[in-house]
Amino acid sequence: MKLLLAAILLSISTLPIVAQQKTPPPPGPARPLNLPKFTEKKLANGLTVILAPLPNVPKVSAILTFTSATNGTDRTNHPGIAQIAAGLVNEGTDTRTSKQIKEELRSIGGTLGLGSDPDQTTMTATALSEFSSRLFELMSDVTQHASFPETELKLAQENTIQQIRAGRANPGFLVNERFQKAVFGDHPYGFVVPDEKSISTLTRDDLKSFVTKYYIPNAAHLIVVGDIEPDKTLAEIEKAFGSWKSGTVPADENPPLPVRDKRQIYFVNRPGSVQSAIYIGNVSIPRSHADYFAIRTADTIYGSSFYSRLTRNIRESKGYTYSPFSSSNTQAKTGSFLAGAFVRNEVTGPTLLEILYELDRMRVLPVSDEELNAAKEYSTGNFSVELASQLGLAGRINTIYTYHLNKSFIDDFRPKIEALTAADIQKAAAKYFDTYHAAIVIVGDWEKVKDQVTPFGDVTMYDAQGNVVK
Amino acid sequence: MQRLVMKLLVLALTMTLGLSSLQAKPVNVPVVYYKLPNGLKVVISEDHIAPVVTVGVYYNVGFRVEPKGRTGFAHLFEHMMFQGSANVKKFEHAKYVEANGGSTNGHTDFDYTNYYETLPSNRLEMALWLEADRMRSLDISEENLKNQQNVVSEEVRVNVLNQPYQLFEWIELWKNAFTNWNNSHNGYGELDEINAATIEDVRSFFKTYYAPNNAVLTIVGDVDSAEVKKMIEKHFGTLTAQPAPPKADLTEPAQTKEKRVSQPDKLANLPALATGYHIPAQSSPDFPAMALLVQILQGDDSSRWYQRLVKEKELTLDLTGGLNYFGNEFDYTGPMIMTTRTTFKPGHTVDEVLKEMDAVIAEIVAKGITDKELADAKVRYKSNFYSQLESSFGKAHLLSVLALFRDDPNQINSLLTPFENVTAAQVKAAAAKYLVASNRTVIERVPEAKSQSGQ
Numbered sequence: 001m002k003l004l005l006a007a008i009l010l011s012i013s014t015l016p017i018v019a020q021q022k023t024p025p026p027p028g029p030a031r032p033l034n035l036p037k038f039t040e041k042k043l044a045n046g047l048t049v050i051l052a053p054l055p056n057v058p059k060v061s062a063i064l065t066f067t068s069a070t071n072g073t074d075r076t077n078h079p080g081i082a083q084i085a086a087g088l089v090n091e092g093t094d095t096r097t098s099k100q101i102k103e104e105l106r107s108i109g110g111t112l113g114l115g116s117d118p119d120q121t122t123m124t125a126t127a128l129s130e131f132s133s134r135l136f137e138l139m140s141d142v143t144q145h146a147s148f149p150e151t152e153l154k155l156a157q158e159n160t161i162q163q164i165r166a167g168r169a170n171p172g173f174l175v176n177e178r179f180q181k182a183v184f185g186d187h188p189y190g191f192v193v194p195d196e197k198s199i200s201t202l203t204r205d206d207l208k209s210f211v212t213k214y215y216i217p218n219a220a221h222l223i224v225v226g227d228i229e230p231d232k233t234l235a236e237i238e239k240a241f242g243s244w245k246s247g248t249v250p251a252d253e254n255p256p257l258p259v260r261d262k263r264q265i266y267f268v269n270r271p272g273s274v275q276s277a278i279y280i281g282n283v284s285i286p287r288s289h290a291d292y293f294a295i296r297t298a299d300t301i302y303g304s305s306f307y308s309r310l311t312r313n314i315r316e317s318k319g320y321t322y323s324p325f326s327s328s329n330t331q332a333k334t335g336s337f338l339a340g341a342f343v344r345n346e347v348t349g350p351t352l353l354e355i356l357y358e359l360d361r362m363r364v365l366p367v368s369d370e371e372l373n374a375a376k377e378y379s380t381g382n383f384s385v386e387l388a389s390q391l392g393l394a395g396r397i398n399t400i401y402t403y404h405l406n407k408s409f410i411d412d413f414r415p416k417i418e419a420l421t422a423a424d425i426q427k428a429a430a431k432y433f434d435t436y437h438a439a440i441v442i443v444g445d446w447e448k449v450k451d452q453v454t455p456f457g458d459v460t461m462y463d464a465q466g467n468v469v470k
Numbered sequence: 471m472q473r474l475v476m477k478l479l480v481l482a483l484t485m486t487l488g489l490s491s492l493q494a495k496p497v498n499v500p501v502v503y504y505k506l507p508n509g510l511k512v513v514i515s516e517d518h519i520a521p522v523v524t525v526g527v528y529y530n531v532g533f534r535v536e537p538k539g540r541t542g543f544a545h546l547f548e549h550m551m552f553q554g555s556a557n558v559k560k561f562e563h564a565k566y567v568e569a570n571g572g573s574t575n576g577h578t579d580f581d582y583t584n585y586y587e588t589l590p591s592n593r594l595e596m597a598l599w600l601e602a603d604r605m606r607s608l609d610i611s612e613e614n615l616k617n618q619q620n621v622v623s624e625e626v627r628v629n630v631l632n633q634p635y636q637l638f639e640w641i642e643l644w645k646n647a648f649t650n651w652n653n654s655h656n657g658y659g660e661l662d663e664i665n666a667a668t669i670e671d672v673r674s675f676f677k678t679y680y681a682p683n684n685a686v687l688t689i690v691g692d693v694d695s696a697e698v699k700k701m702i703e704k705h706f707g708t709l710t711a712q713p714a715p716p717k718a719d720l721t722e723p724a725q726t727k728e729k730r731v732s733q734p735d736k737l738a739n740l741p742a743l744a745t746g747y748h749i750p751a752q753s754s755p756d757f758p759a760m761a762l763l764v765q766i767l768q769g770d771d772s773s774r775w776y777q778r779l780v781k782e783k784e785l786t787l788d789l790t791g792g793l794n795y796f797g798n799e800f801d802y803t804g805p806m807i808m809t810t811r812t813t814f815k816p817g818h819t820v821d822e823v824l825k826e827m828d829a830v831i832a833e834i835v836a837k838g839i840t841d842k843e844l845a846d847a848k849v850r851y852k853s854n855f856y857s858q859l860e861s862s863f864g865k866a867h868l869l870s871v872l873a874l875f876r877d878d879p880n881q882i883n884s885l886l887t888p889f890e891n892v893t894a895a896q897v898k899a900a901a902a903k904y905l906v907a908s909n910r911t912v913i914e915r916v917p918e919a920k921s922q923s924g925q
Contacts, residue, residue, distance in 0.1 A: 020606055021705070022557045024566055025599050028592035031521035031692055056519050057856040098781065102772035106846045109853025111770075128853050159780075159787050162740060162815055166787070169634035169739045272736055275624070275632045306574070307564040316561045319620030322628055342628040374569035381522075381571015381590045388520035389861055 046218030060226035061390035069121040069214035072188025080194025086114035089146035119332040129227035136240035175277040182439035185258035216247035276348040276444035281338030287330040287403035294428035299328040349452030362429035366422040509683025523591040523691030524862040528870040531679035532581040533657035535718040542659015545578040553614040556607035591692035602705040634738035639811035647911040681712035720804040746807035758888040759896035786812040801871040838898040
């Protein structure tokens with residue numbers, strides 16, 4: 001039967017027999033969500049352990065977070081020490097050289113890397129699940145017994161300085177650095193990279209005392225996701241981390257944010273640029289704030305989804321840019337909202353105009369029901385995809401602990417999103433998409449675009465090193 | 471002394487566990503594979519771990535076969551696939567997918583172009599409808615072409631022209647390492663050629679390459695295979711086959727002497743270096759050993775080149791690269807080079823870096839690799855492979871390219887075997903045969919003299 005049909009089709013191949021369906025097929029019945037569950041245990045030393053089985057492949061993924069070791073920690077004496085420490089603890093311990101650590105990882109099919117941000121230092125590690133105990137043992141060794149060998153320290157200092165110099169050639173690095181400083185000022189959230197002197201004067205003792213003081217189990221959580229048996233995994237964790245000594249949790253530092261009384265342009269001059277890199281935004285809210293779901297959804301409609309207003313306007317309608325975007329970055333103490341695009345020099349002014357127009361439109365007019373429903377589906381559907389990967393789920397659980405969210409966040413997500421109204425979105429936009437007090441950061445060739453930029457506000461000019469220039 | 475004991479203990483542990491890991495449960499991905507009468511290859515793989523599904527449509531056309539004078543055209547065309555079809559208006563593909571809880575994208579590679587959606591599994595049929603509509607009836611207009619020429623030009627500016635180094639480890643290395651235009655030209659495209667494309671180019675490319683008999687449709691996720699088959703029949707069954715596309719000549723003459731190029735870089739602050747060595751074809755018995763050799767040389771921070779250049783000699787800041795610049799061992803068909811890219815510190819020269827890279831190769835050629843190195847490389851290889859299988863997209867990608875290039879997606883369950891059977895002697899032989907200066911291209915990027923105000 002099928003073959004016969006095929007023969008007919010081939011013989012009249014230019015005339016389709018059956019017209020293609022004109023409207024999209026309706027959804028099938030909803031499938032069970034299978035939302036992942038996690039369990040929490042506390043070790044005697046205060047370490048919070050969170051376990052979530054997800055046996056999609058025979059691997060295990062872990063995130064160990066130190067909430068007392070932030071980019072702001074110790075920043076008066078040693079700016080950037082959290083970043084340098086994070087880059088160095090896996091370069092040698094009391095019993096392992098850097099090379100031995102890398103070889104151990106190789107032989108368990110593992111990875112282990114650290115990074116720090118304004119709220120935490122995180123160690124992200126993976127391995128084949130059959131080697132989970134060896135992975136925990138290595139994570140524990142790096143956490144407790146980092147030795148900061150002189151040769152490794154010297155190399156890291158030299159390379160970090162060079163990497164930052166190399167980064168200053170990159171417009172993406174420059175626009176982000178200037179934006180964080182414009183929005184957060186001297187608040188620890190405004191810290192991006194240390195200066196060269198702070199890097200080169202750090203000593204082994206500084207680093208040792210930093211990790212002893214701030215990598216402590218009673219200000220840490222360990223999340224393990226993957227092909228695990230919780231009882232066995234917990235026993236392995238207990239064995240690896242049980243002897244880690246607790247410490248004193250430092251008081252929370254929370255300096256005030258800068259007050260922005262008007263819109264201001266921060267221009268980083270990069271002669272020879274063929275594009276302007278543009279970020280526009282301001283301070284927003286911490287993740288735990290009641291407006292979180294509203295600003296997140298406003299962001300989806302404005303610029304963070306592909307079919308967003310900003311993309312439809314300056315990409316699909318006007319062709320100014322490849323990848324316009326917006327981003328709601330909510331963290332423990334505060335956050336930021338920003339819209340951005342990288343555009344050819346000739347359309348720098350028109351792009352500023354459209355980004356600001358679309359921000360104002362969100363504040364002044366309610367979003368349509370169609371847009372709101374689409375944004376809700378987008379958020380809840382993609383949430384399921386995120387939770388289906390080991391590091392996706394571990395990362396999501398980490399936000400619950402680092403940002404002090406409800407433990408029921410994963411279960412609450414869908415109902416909270418579904419309850420939003422157009423008025424909620426407009427209210428959030430009115431508060432956080434404030435174009436009149438926005439920081440406008442541009443990295444580009446001043447001589448080529450200055451006439452397009454100056455109509456939008458007062459300009460402060462910087463060079464690529466971050467110095468104010470006339 | 472304590473350290474030595476520790477080391478031996480670790481070694482012993484590795485050997486025993488290494489053995490047990492070879493006997494670990496084999497990969498078992500369920501695969502349903504068949505072809506529609508119109509030639510469309512279909513792969514279905516059920517996975518019920520989460521209520522999501524990935525739909526992938528892979529076309530057997532990449533930027534190697536785009537027309538001369540039209541560099542970047544395969545990629546520009548990929549953008550045109552989001553500009554509407556008979557029943558879907560411009561850019562509404564994204565609207566439908568996102569409003570149904572999913573995400574979508576496309577990618578143009580050396581030898582394939584793919585389009586995919588990941589979304590809640592009860593929305594599968596909508597995604598199939600969207601893909602069938604554009605495979606059947608792409609809507610092509612002058613206005614939309616001009617719009618996407620602008621968008622793609624900005625993509626090239628943001629990722630290439632306004633960046634230091636300008637992706638030289640791909641674009642410049644391929645231009646110089648290959649002699650056949652199909653392999654050597656800039657696949658991202660020169661701006662004037664991207665903007666020279668016409669409506670007729672788009673129509674003819676669509677007709678030639680975007681036919682069901684030149685594509686694979688893959689569905690992976692929380693679905694019922696029998697139901698999926700019916701949906702596929704309904705939406706794709708009436709598409710018509712086209713004459714098979716012309717077979718492009720991708721043959722590449724063997725390189726006989728080293729190529730060295732030095733290029734000024736207006737935007738970079740530090741010098742950088744890229745090397746490319748021609749590697750054996752995937753069908754060559756040397757291929758699995760070559761793949762593990764790449765792992766041993768530059769697969770991770772324990773690798774020989776990383777250790778030598780970054781750690782021991784402190785010549786370079788970083789070391790990146792691999793066997794296939796964009797993907798893995800399975801998702802290309804034409805000739806390939808192993809690439810390596812490294813940013814080196816001021817005050818050093820390309821020759822110093824190359825000398826150390828060559829010394830590492832010479833050691834492998836003379837003494838081979840250790841049994842532990844080989845066992846570890848296999849564990850690392852397996853672990854990376856599992857990571858690719860973790861997401862529905864990752865699985866769909868492997869299944870799709872195996873169907874597209876080998877007509878056999880079931881190979882996903884035995885892909886590791888040739889790599890697990892590699893011997894240390896084979897790795898040593900591969901180094902001696904392929905990692906010779908006459909088989910490589912070296913490009914240096916020299917920052918143009920400018921005021922170095924970095925303290």
